[in-house]
Amino acid sequence: MKIIKVIIAIIFFSISLSAQSAYDIVKKSDSKLRSANSYAKIKITAIRPSWSKEMVIKSWTKNSNYSVALVISPAKERGIVFLRRDKEVWNYVPAISRTIKLPPSMMTQGWMGTDLTNDDMIKQSSILVDYNHKIEGEEIIQGKNTWRIALTPKENAAVVWGKIILWIDKEDYNQLRGEYYDEDNFLINKLISSNIKKFDGRSIPSHIEFIPEDNPGNKTIIDYLELNFKIKIPEEYFKTRYMKRLR
């Protein structure tokens, strides 16, 4: 009798342990990029079969629900600002000196000619809350040991993806690779992160490739030029009326 109890306890414990750890891994990995305050200078390159476009933006983030992005180059787009407050996005366009609140219909459109959608920018945090996590195995990616973790959406969760598979580095908890599937199990997007650099003591991939599988030849590359987690950001940075003054 005692033995059975022990066995049950062990089984129960091991199940809860593995479930717990998959969640923990994702949480740890997710929180790596988040911080109370962060500032980043990012180069975004949109690659198309016959052309490409490069731009540099500065972005400030606070508590992962407020963020603001300012376009530095190309010169013609300089001064364009995107402000996110929770689930709402505003866009300030200097050429018409106007602030526009993006309608839901524009959320799924490409962001400034890249493969990223406005939606991609907002819905980030839900990989923790809206999904069940499970370790599927261990693989070596870019010479690093990783966990292969499958994320399936919880019932009633309002999510876009039918399944997400993440490869998370065992050492630094970086997401080295991500695959995003739709509800019919077709691969839609691929995310490959590499070139790990130290920013403020944290080692973080500085080169991220976003590959939409349904558009062959298309790719968006994100390079972190600067990343700062120990910065104080004035509260007014996240106010709509400050958008035109953001430098």
Next chain:
Amino acid sequence: MNLTFKLAWRNIWRNKKRSLITIASVFIAVFLAIFMRSMQLGMYGNMINNVVKTYSGFIQIHKKGYWDEQTLNNAFKYRKGLVDSLKQIEGVVDVIPRLQTFSLMSSGHLTKGVMIQGIDIDKEKGLVSWEDRLISGNLFSNNDNSIIVTKDLAQYFNKKVGDTLVFIGQGYHGMSASGKFSIGGIIDMKNPKLNKLLVFVPLKLAQDYNSAENMVTHLIINKDDNAENDLIFDQINDKLDQDHYEVMTWEKMIPELKETIQVDNLGGILMIGILYMIISFGILGTVLMMTEERIYELGVMLAVGTKKIKLNLMLVFESIVLSLLGVLLGILLVSPIIYYYHINPLVIPGPKGQALKDFGFEPLIPFSTDWKIIFTHAMIIFTIAIIASIYPILKVSFLKPVEAMRAK
């Protein structure tokens, strides 16, 4: 030979009434056929002109693949060398550049998707009668910063000349496009669909707005009214690199119009076929009657020793002269009438005319003065007349002089 012809000539004028009947039947045929076709083809010509000259032009050149995917990223560089070489083609009056893209147009709380058409106004004036379409305001000049909006758009946004509208969209190669422009003029495109959609912007400004320096999406060929479209099309195709450009005629771009015309034209051809049948039997009847009437005379000629071949030749000469006279008379009389209606077109009256007007067609039927219509139908009727003259030839070939002279 000379004698035969002389005989034929005298025969014609010997019995004036008989000749006049033949000439008249050919004349009426020619007159009616040319009149009908000239009216019908003239109407089509006007329809095509109305549609094509409003907007699409006779021939357009795009970057290859543009027609299937009409986005700004399928624009191409405007090269003056290319345009100059296209202009050298005979019949090409001008090559007009355009830059076309979609954007959001906004004012206050209203926003609407519109089609922005960047145009070179000086060149466009050769194709489209802009002044006639203008409801209020002025046309911009090429260096202006103002725009022309279509009337339904102006109404939707409740804007007048001088007001400002905001535009936002995506430019060339993923650049964001935004700008605010003031309304310089309001225009009626005479087309309900276009009136809700179009905004005209000076080409330079449109290129600037879209970050598409010196790029165009269309080159539009304006041609001489009489120049053959297909001929120009072939020559343009020869000059352009097929891997980079696509050349399209209006028939391919607006197949609806072509099909409408084809269906209607089929009816016209059927009508003219029936007309030809009636005419053929009319001519044949006249010839038949006249041959029978002359059996005695022909018998006598044979009896006095005229060779059958000469007799036949004489009859053919007679036919040719009579038909030719009829045809020439027909052309002579129908030409001024066609010409008159070409300059003073028939007006389609009443609600039908109004309906056409609402759809951007002029309710007019200007007759076509294309010499090919006259030539074709004159030739067809002339041929029918000549074929009809086979009957007397056959008759003579089997004619026995004694029987013929007894026949009376």
